[in-house]
Amino acid sequence: MFDHILDPTGQSQRTAVQERAVARRLPSLAGARVGLLDNTKKNAAPLLAELGRLLEREHGATVTIQRTKHAFAFPVDDPLLKEIAAVSDVVVTGVGDCGSCSASAAADGIAFERAGLPTAVICSDAFEVTARAMADVHGDAEFEFLLTPHPVAVLNPDQVKARAKELLPVVVARVTEQASR
Numbered sequence: 001m002f003d004h005i006l007d008p009t010g011q012s013q014r015t016a017v018q019e020r021a022v023a024r025r026l027p028s029l030a031g032a033r034v035g036l037l038d039n040t041k042k043n044a045a046p047l048l049a050e051l052g053r054l055l056e057r058e059h060g061a062t063v064t065i066q067r068t069k070h071a072f073a074f075p076v077d078d079p080l081l082k083e084i085a086a087v088s089d090v091v092v093t094g095v096g097d098c099g100s101c102s103a104s105a106a107a108d109g110i111a112f113e114r115a116g117l118p119t120a121v122i123c124s125d126a127f128e129v130t131a132r133a134m135a136d137v138h139g140d141a142e143f144e145f146l147l148t149p150h151p152v153a154v155l156n157p158d159q160v161k162a163r164a165k166e167l168l169p170v171v172v173a174r175v176t177e178q179a180s181r
Helices: 044-059 078-086 099-114 125-137 157-175
Strands: 033-038 062-068 090-096 119-124 146-148
Touching: 033 044, 033 078, 044 062, 044 090, 044 157, 062 078, 078 099, 090 099, 090 125, 090 157, 099 119, 099 125, 119 125, 119 157, 125 146, 146 157
Parallel strands: 033 062, 033 090, 090 119, 119 146
Antiparallel strands: none
């Protein structure tokens, strides 16, 4: 009988005992630099791009970087994390729309938070358990990620825009002090 969770990314020994990943929240997004990290899943890029447009238009933020991971099943690598962190005040990443991508999205969020960047991680609700297990493996069982109805991959362009509009308030609340008020 096994008494621990195995991390499919092979990262668990590196992150076994660390403190919770909670970066300082911004007072607002006015003037904030936003980094977007697409995990290659279908509709992730257009959803994040639309969220970026909404953050700019409605909250005065500026999208400074939009990057795509090499593979959805692996956590963000250090060079990409550092590239995004160098030009961002907050990060929005996702979309966890399957088991391995939800797990790596949670790991990505924890990595960015530990680098000092408030991060909104978007996962579909069908994979909440998977994302939660990975957060636990990475030493932050209470890590907060945002849930959206599953699946995201089948949405048409108008539905992607509508979904971004629905997610906007929770993304803002996740990366700003708004949630604590």
